[in-house]
Amino acid sequence: MNYKKINLKIKNPLDFWAAFSESERFFWYDRQRNQLIIGAERLASLKQNKDNFSDYPYLFHSQTFFEQVNQELWQDFGGETLAFKHYFVLENQSSFYLTCEAPRSFQEQNFPKLTHQISEEKADFSAWKSLFEAIQENFAQEKSQKIVASRELKFTSETSFNLESILQKLSDNNPASFIFAYQKEAKIFLGASPEILVQKNGPEILSYALAGTFPKTLENAGERLLNDAKNLEEHAIVVRKIQQNLLEKAKQVTVGKTEVMALKNVVHLRTLLSAKDNQLSLIDWARHLHPTPALGGEPRLEALRFLREHETHERGLYAAPLGIIDHEGNGTMIVGIRSALIDQKSLYAYAGCGIVPSSNLLDEFNETKVKLKTILEAL
Template sequence: MTYIEKTLQLNDPLNFWQAFDQSDDRFFWYGQGKIIIGAGISDEPDAPYRFYWQDFFDSEKKELLSFKHYFVMTEGRQSYYYSGKAVEILEQEIPLKQHDIAEEVSDYASWQRLFDRIMTAIQSGQAEKIVASRQLSYTSPEDFDIPSILKKLMLSNPENFVFAFDNGSETFLGASPEILVQKENSAILSYALAGTASKASDPDGQMLLADPKNKAEHAIVVKKIRDKMQAKAQQVSTSELHLMSLKNVFHLRTLIQAEDDATSSLTDWASFLHPTPALGGEPSDVALKLLKEHEGYERGHYAAPLGVLDSEGNGTIIVGIRSATIKDNQLTAYAGCGLVAGSDCQAEFDETQVKLKTILEAL
């Protein structure tokens, strides 16, 4: 069965998300001037877009999903693609809701134990870098309003990729600044994104650009991604180190590009590169083993690859950071930071607090 296309003129694209109930799996994608929404799992082979996700630790646990219904908006043009019967899309205002939330008490002692265990591994020479993360739980008297949160994430984070995946039971969403891999025919792009400063303490980012610890942490990520790309592709090049400016933080960023004459698939590239030292550590096997044993929770979708592919196999796969899992009135938010020689426990904890703002400000 082929897809039928019709033009829409919705005042708010999130009305398309609202048109489907929780029994329909849904995904939402916003980035680089495009919004894509899918609803209702399908096995149609000619879907205009497919949604990819992979578990952080288990590379065999992944899915490439097609949907019965798609909303696509690019350059102001809106299209509705559907196989089977179309669904009526009702126009209504999507209000920005202020959630009342109760926060779980931050457990600094647990963070201290994880930090100390990781630094022992780094100081003993077992690892150069390990990315520690923490989760924090919140509750609200009423169910969290997913469309409102997505709308706020888009308004506050225009440079990020805003995403959501609702499997009918819970919703994983966020606003990630980090491309794991982007493919446009034979052109491959990846971000090395490591090294962070709060804009409150470093208003123009110049201290971050000059900081030896953050630059060393960043260099580990650049080298690993570049080396892996060179093993798989031709003409690998890196940009100059520069600042990526987001709402609350600056990041150090280097763009790494390559030509893939062998035309490996986008999902092959994602599995090949994940996890970079920006998400796991270096060496990867040592870092992942330690994190599984001591981090204290299962990352699942957090910091894992997810993204969108078009019918030609081109697209973008990001990593699921600045993110949260929502189930009814329960929300679990995640944040992490890279630890290297010279890292300070309190400073790294404070960095995770700043990164949590991406989600908390959308509530």
């Protein structure tokens, strides 16, 4: 596929995003690499080992948390590897426009940061209590060591949600996170995820173990988290399993030091794991590692069986792999946490936390409330 590369200097990348408001599109802001990519107008849905990924400058890949989507809200949304007709790329303080069609022109616009007037449809504490108690019963039967429970909260707005405002606030509020959005027809999934599932750069493979959380408002939160037995136990389960899964495909794995990752509202325990591999693609690695015990549980199959049976909402792309692949096959797959699905004037916000036998019902519920702030503060 022949793409023209055009030097494009626009005041605000959202001018490019807004020009395709009626199109399928994605937004990807990698704060670590200072790289922003916007793709617009679906060109093709590609199949690995059938289509030539190198024909396209960038691909947007997503896979749903569960292979099968049962509920209507998430039907026909995600689970594809997509090429687009138009790309805007900003990196290393230079920007350019890639297109396989006649170039478009882009109008400079003003994008104010707005405050949406929203209302929550219903409280869900009783549902959370039932889920938590079912998890503890699972532990009592010695079926699992850890299960990651999640909540779905529905909010409604009197007016349509302003996507440009939300993306700006997500970017401003979350400098240590990946800012993402994917829109198809009337629905858009967006968020600010701090967690890499897998990153590939040639033979270099990187994954995060990100588990264990304290609210940032807690005095000496980071130091206390590093010495908290419950959170250290939860984190260790994730580190061990990712290391084990990496070793199934790579000869050697390096496990880094466990440190504190500080975000706007919370602090997490984070351990980086790295390996070398020249055989598997980025998508192969994402499928092999998903879900880690930070998103599903341990053992994996039992946790997934439990969640399918006991969580009443569909996860869709929440906590699932999504990200960018370049023409060389390198890229980053994050997990879609700190996220929400917008469907016209309704917004479904998601948050979860890892439950272990020593977990406390109210503490875990409050942890999800803190995590939900990532989305609610951007509205």
